[in-house]
Amino acid sequence: MSTNPPSLPPPPKPQAKAVNCPQCGAAITLRALGQASAVVCESCHAILDAKDPQLQILQKFEKIVSDERPLIPLGSRGKLRGVDYEVIGFERRSIKVDGITYSWREYLLFNPYKGFRYLSEYSGHWNDISVCKALPVVDSRMSIPSEANYLGEIYRHFQTSDANTDSVLGEFPWQVRVGERAQVTDYVHPPRVLSREVMAGEITWSIGEYMTGHDIWTTFRLSGSPPEAIGVYENQPSPFSEKFGGIWKTFAAFALALVILMIVFDAMSKKEPVFSSSYQIASGLSNGEASFVTDVFELTGRTSDVEVATTANVQNNWIYLNFALINQDTGQAWDFGREISYYSGYDSDGSWSEGSRHDAVVVPSVPAGKYYLRIEPEVAPLHPYISYNVSVKRDVPVFSFYGLAFLALLIPVIIVTWRSASFERSRWSESDHPPTPIIRTENS
């Protein structure tokens, strides 16, 4: 600037100033630097006109209605979203639902540069609240719109109720009165809540974000511990909603990994046929055949599994085969028994069948070497001619493992999904739109 402005006396500096209550004479601290409209005497609770130098009494009380002390004392300072705020006002408000009074507390915060902000507390649940700058969009044709759109996000209607101001302390930017009533409508999109308050015909929208008692205690460096949060609050973020998305992603990733593993192992499996032979049992009365041994076959490569598959032409009959896979050199044996049965016929519902003419079993971890099978068939005492084929394959892929792994992966997904759903049920059970109860037990 080319010319220096002449030095002028600075304007009076606003600061917290002390005055006395015209009702009881107690000292009153004004913290909002003249921005408040009403101030409440902490001693006699008279509500005074903060704009009036004489602090004219706006409302006074025969006896003190409530001696509730704010959990965050007036005058406390804390940093919220990087800005220092001072607690300058406190009010308790309540609603009545089915004859039961539910009350919550609101703290008014002030910063001379940033203005006002609110904290609310209900049953240990906290919200950081500020007035909306943009106008939420609602369907004005509905008396109580079911949802609201605020800055492109959809908020679902939670509750509409008439709130009463039960008690006040400190300073307020409006002319607060005990007994003042407002219609409050909450719309939720956890962790945020959008509230519409109608007081004396004026509509105010505010936006709140969930905070824990621990956050508040840290912010204002309060001693002791915060009141425990009871139940699920309307906009409390679900501890499962993050896990919910995450767990499905993890599940999808693992499922994909399983499919890839399956493909890789299937491709790596040699599926090498090493033996196949057919046998017959003549019809007759004998209920078994003597055991016999097959030709020797060679299993090669790394230690891996062996599939023994059997096909038998049984019809309304069965055959049971006692197998032993025996290493010619070491004598090591794997014993197992397989039953093949197949029944079919017609009845009033049409044709039916049961069982299968084919069976396969996998013997795991068989080292390379020369092997043979010992087979001991058993059949029904009266049996027709039965022929069967036994074949052996080296190194086959096993898919049942993948099925089990898939089920194991599904367990946490199911648990989290279920817990998330039950969390949402608890949330909405407190709303105007309770979920249909599955089982309801009520204590009368």
Add this chain to the structure above:
Amino acid sequence: MTQPVATCPNCGAKIVFKWSSSVQTVCDFCKSVLVRTDLDLTKIGQVADLPPDISPIQLNTEGIYNKKAFVVIGRILYEYEQGGWNEWHLMLNDGTSGWLSDAQEEYAVSFLASGQKLPAAAQLQPQQQFSWNGVTYTLSVITDAHFRGVQGELPFKFWDKGNITFADLRTESKKFATLDYSDEQPALYLGEFVEFEDLKLKNLRNFEGW
């Protein structure tokens, strides 16, 4: 920048205009309200002491809006039932002028919008909707305020107004509008709510203890 200089017709103090289009200013020394006709100044009134200041903004506060630097060169102070607010007159570095309001530390920047069809004050009703420049505005509140004082330079002659009706209009975004009925012809200001930190303000007031 060359700054027009004149002398206060009341006390003889030097009057410096920061903005060449200013129509009115207030003498820093004798608080005379001066109106400019060419380079002559006429005293039209005298400002009483303004109430203790509660705004963090003051004359000479600098900031940035929409990538344009501005400096606060004047203000109009209004009062209404719930308190007071300032309309700070901004001079932007492109030579235009705008307004920064600070009602309860809710900051908004607006500009005069001319050539629009405006409703008469008597027709106003809450929830009415208007469309200007393709944006729908919903009337949220009608405020009866009164003129409390002026300071610094203003783009028009503005002095000793009585009661003034204002209508605040909101939108689904941060845009807002104000209808100002201080003159016979209503004036429309279109603007938006702004975040305090986004204005990058300098030369703010200091509040003791903050």
